[in-house]
């Protein structure tokens with residue numbers, strides 16, 4: 001796990017999106033990514049306006065939203081981009097691509113969502129093999145804006161097939177493109193080899209619950225950041241389901257930041 005500070009990693013990270021994310025984290029003193037799993041665009045946008053100063057990243061599942069048509073989608077993603085700029089956070093569409101290179105290329109760049117146009121970060125499963133990274137990268141390069149990919153190495157849910165040898169094989173795949181793959185969705189730090197620095201973003205974080213009855217398993221910010229060495233906590237229902245999302249997000253921000261400070265001081 002990294003004992004280096006976010007700010008030092010922000011200058012050396014091999015990917016541009018990684019450097020941007022680490023600088024935002026260091027500058028705003030927040031390793032909190034909020035997961036906006038809501039079926040209401042106005043709610044998402046107004047929450048982000050409130051939570052913007054407290055987060056480094058906003059995670060979306062754009063396919064949960066009931067859009068009336070393509071114009072409504074671009075209106076939403078434009079407003080999302082404006083909020084990201086205003087409050088200085090990155091956008092992470094949690095698409096979890098999982099097909100052959102040629103198909104994910106079409107899914108990432110096209111369709112109604114045009115994810116690559118507005119999302120700084122997206123993620124992919126390693127099941128299809130390295131072609132998935134190559135396909136997504138072609139789209140990222142066409143966009144001409146910094147885009148980063150996280151590989152899913154281990155999920156938070158009970159009984160998932162990730163971790164162990166699967167994570168190791170996913171890491172080997174990621175090593176094939178260190179300029180595009182910025183890190184992992186995982187539950188522990190990924191030990192770097194020379195010149196590597198994998199950003200680990202970790203879902204399954206909640207201060208008040210152990211799970212959701214549908215397989216989700218929760219850990220605390222302290223466990224995932226201090227003990228396991230992860231870099232970013234991803235919190236959904238813990239914040240968006242709270243009576244006061246702003247005050248609750250500040251609790252998570254503080255808990256995530258203190259866990260990081262303890263880790264680098266140890």
Ligand code: UP6
Pocket residue numbers: 035037061094154155156157185203204205216234235236237238
């Ligand atoms: N997510 C997980 N676990 C993973 C990968 N992704 O929970 O291993 C995503 C879910 C959801 C969010 O798709 O958007 O993170 C977690 O939300 P929650 O905090 O409300 O459980």
